Amino acid sequence: MMYLETFGRTGEPPLLLLHGGGVAGWMWEPMRAHLPPHARVLVPDLPGHGRSAAESYASHRATVDLLARTLEEEGRPATVVGFSLGAQLAVLLAAVRPDLVERTVVISAQALPLRMTGPTLALLGATAGLARNERFARLQARELFVPESHLADYLQTSSSLSRESLLASVEENLRFVPPAGWSTFPGTALILVGAAEKKLMRRSATALHAALPHSTLEVVDGCGHGIPLQRPEWLARRIEETRGR
Known part of the structure; x- marks a missing residue:
């Protein structure tokens, strides 16, 4: 089961927030605090996270199928906001189920595949245990601009992410390209x-x-x-x- 937290008033146009890899739904709390209190907000912890x-994280497509079922239950198209890995999911969801997505906000999505995927994954597999090292995790949290108020959440999420989920999600992330349906999303x-992001991320946004x-x-x-955190x-x-509000 994918954990889902909901806020606001049932029947309002849904807003689905998709977090990045290595974090969880808690990363949206600073932003969500500035949304209207009645807004219908859906915040999942993606498979393998939080x-x-x-x-276990199986694939982007399997995760999108889970997200589509969530939106089907809402009964009306959603605004889908995704960050990093979650932004790739937002693109894929819009491409394969445009009937469920009215608007999408794609934040920092890599959309150009990495050439050295094999060696990168091999290195990641060999060093996956570092995610459970508090000193290393604190350094990673700083790179993601995690505020002190959510540092404990990050350390918990990082330590609970399995090697299998880490490798599966990162491989999907590194190999991601815009799906065919993206070009016809209405x-x-x-x-x-x-x-200040890396050149690859800026080039991906352009692509x-x-x-x-x-x-x-x-x-x-x-x-x-x-x-989202800065x-x-x-x-x-x-x-x-x-959303026109």
């Missing part, structure tokens, strides 16, 4: 990338925009790979603008 740690799409020309691409000044109030406002 309170879904017992459910809804609204906002693509965000931090100005996603080129594949869907009616999308909007924005480079967010002063941000690295951590827009600029939570701004992001909440931008999402509400995208």
Whole structure:
């Protein structure tokens, strides 16, 4: 079972928030605090992560199928917001189930495959145990701009992520390319990338925009790979603008 936390008023247009790899639904709390209190918000812990740690991460497609079932139960199309790995899922969900996605906000999605995937995964497999090392995890938390108030959450999530889920999710992440259906997605799409992110991430944002020309691409000044945690109030406002509110 994939853990799902819901907020707000049933019947309101749903807002689905998809976290990145190695974190969990808690990463959206700083941003969610700036949303209207009645907003219908769905926050899953993706398979292998947080309170879904017992459910191994199998693949992006299997995860999207789980997310689609969640949205089907809502009974109306959603705004889907994803960060990093979650942003790839948002793109894939919009591509394969456009009937369930009215709008999408894609934050820091890698969309150009890494050439040296094999050696990268081999190194990751050999060092996977470091995720349980508190000193290493604290350094990783700093790279993701995790605030002190959520450091304990990050350390718990990091330590509970299995080697199998880590490797499966990272391999999917490294090999991801925009799916065919992305270019015909009829809804609204906002693509965000931090100005201080790696060149690969900025090029990926450009590739996603080129594949869907009616999308909007924005480079967010002063941000690295951590827009939801670096600029939570701004992001909440931008999402509400995208939803026409």
